[in-house]
Amino acid sequence: MRISSSQYFNMNVASMSDQQSTLASMYQQISSGKRILTASDDPLGAAQAVQLTLKSGALAQYSTNQTTALSSLQQEDSTLGTVSTVLQSIQTKIVQAGDGSLTDADRTSVATAIQGLRDQLFGLANTTDSNGNYIFSGLKGSTAPFTNNSSGVGTTYSGDFGQRSVQISEGRSISVGDTGVSIFQSVSPTESDPVSSAGSQNTGTGTVSAVSVTDASNAGNASQYKITFAVSATDGTTTYSVESTPPDNTLPTNVAYTGKTDIKLGGQSVTIDGTPGNGDTFSVQPAATDNNDIFATLDNIVAALKQPTGTPGAQAALTNALSTAGTKVNNTFNNVLAAQTVVGGREQEVQSTQTSMQTSQTQTASDIANLTSIDLVSAISQYELTQTSLQAAQMAFSQIQKMSLFDYIGS
Structure with missing residues (x-):
């Protein structure tokens, strides 16, 4: 088949143009270090690279979330640790206040110290994070969780009951905050003692001990008990009766009281001592059913310590x-410890997730590099080979152009 000069010229120009285009593409790959610059370079590889890049972006966001979650949990853990220390100091002050050798002035000094610790605890309950959000307000981060009641006793919770959570991995979110109610107005269901108390209108010198639990599995421990004393107007004998909610017909009624x-009461007991007055009452109830506002507890004990104890009745009321207060503060202390344990567990989970996520990030980055990066040594060798081929083609084309009839005749 005869090939015209124009056909030959066009074929060689097209061939050299393709080689130049290949060289340009290879140069871009070498200069960028990337094997895939456009989807047309490797359609399947490009699709895989897109998926890996999306995965890498998700892992990077999870990593950021983990850092945020860990920071929040560490702040809460630190705050709860300080709360525990303050509560321990309060427990010590309450024990000190029970020293019978103290004068009224001494107890007033103890009351002032407890008031200072109470104010410190109130500040901790309203702790904010680095962004100015209250850490114990639930989802209402901009609202202070606690405000003091106008009555001077207790606080009002103004947060909500939601828990902030952060997604730390695919399909796993973790709580990064607890509500103020769960910390400062609740007790641990397993680490709290029943609460005994004397009626506010008692007139005698009767005192009630802390509750002693002898059978923790007894169903009666979930009941609320009321012990009422009666003093006969005729002979002065004293009796007591016990009633409960829900009712229990087996409880003692009109039992003679002769002293300690x-x-x-179910699987628990209390000791009544002293001389109760007619109509005096004492109660025992599960910690969960009592008013567990630690601030109200502290306000009440501060007020009690400031009262003169010049009479036996006043001394009994203080006792x-x-x-x-000792039981309630101890219950709150145990509740805070339980919450701190949970927070510590969350911290460990986040840290464990961080470790495994870092491995995934490294592997994903390696997969992307293996898929899209080029072998520079091989690429440069191929570039030089292609360049040599182009140069050879250009020289051959130059020589063949001279092969014409006129050149032959001229020679």
């Missing part, structure tokens, strides 16, 4: 107040 007595 242990009274069994009962100290016993009740």
Whole structure:
């Protein structure tokens, strides 16, 4: 088949143009270090690279979330640790206040110290994070969780009951905050003691001990008990009766009281001592059913410590107040410890997720590099080979152009 000069010229120009285009593409790959610059370079590889890049972006966001979650949990853990320390100091002060050798002035000084610790605890309950959000307000981060009641006793919770959570991996979110109610107005269901207390209108010198639990599995421990004393107007004899909610017909009724007595209530008991007055009452109830606002507890004990104890009745009232406050503060302390344990567990989970996520990020980055990066040594060798081929083609074309009839005749 005869090939015209124009056909030959066009074929060679097209061939050299293709080689130049290949060289340009190879140069871009070498200069960028990337094997895939456009989807046409490797359609399947490009699709895989897109998927890996999306995965890498998700892992990077999860990593950011993990850092945020860990920071929040560490702040809460630190705050709860300080709360525990303050509560321990309060427990010590309550024990000190029970020293019978203290004068009224001494107890007033103890009350002032407890008031200072109470204010410190109130500040901790309203702790904010680095962004100014209250860490114990639930989902209402911009609202202070606690405000003091105008009555001077207790606080009002203004947050909500939601828990902030952060997604730390695919399909796994973790709580990064607890509500103020769960910390400062609740007790641990497993680490709290029943609360005994004396009636506010008692007139005698009767005192009630802390509750002693002898059978933790007894169903009666979930009941609320009320012990009422009666003093006969004719002979002065004293009796007591016990009633409960829900009712229990097996409880003692009109039992003679002659002095210090242990009274069994389900799987628990309390000791009544002193001389109760007619109509005086004492109660025992599960911690969960009592008012567990730690601030109200502290306000009440501060007020009790400031009262003069010049009479036996006043001394008995102080003894009962100290016993009740001691149990409540101890229950709150245990509740805070339980919450701190949970927070510590969350911290460990986030840190464990961080470790495994870092491995995934490294592997994903390696997969992307293996898929899209080029072997520079091989690429440069191929580039030089292609360049040599182009140069050879150009020289051959130059020589063949001279092969014409006129050149032959001229020679």
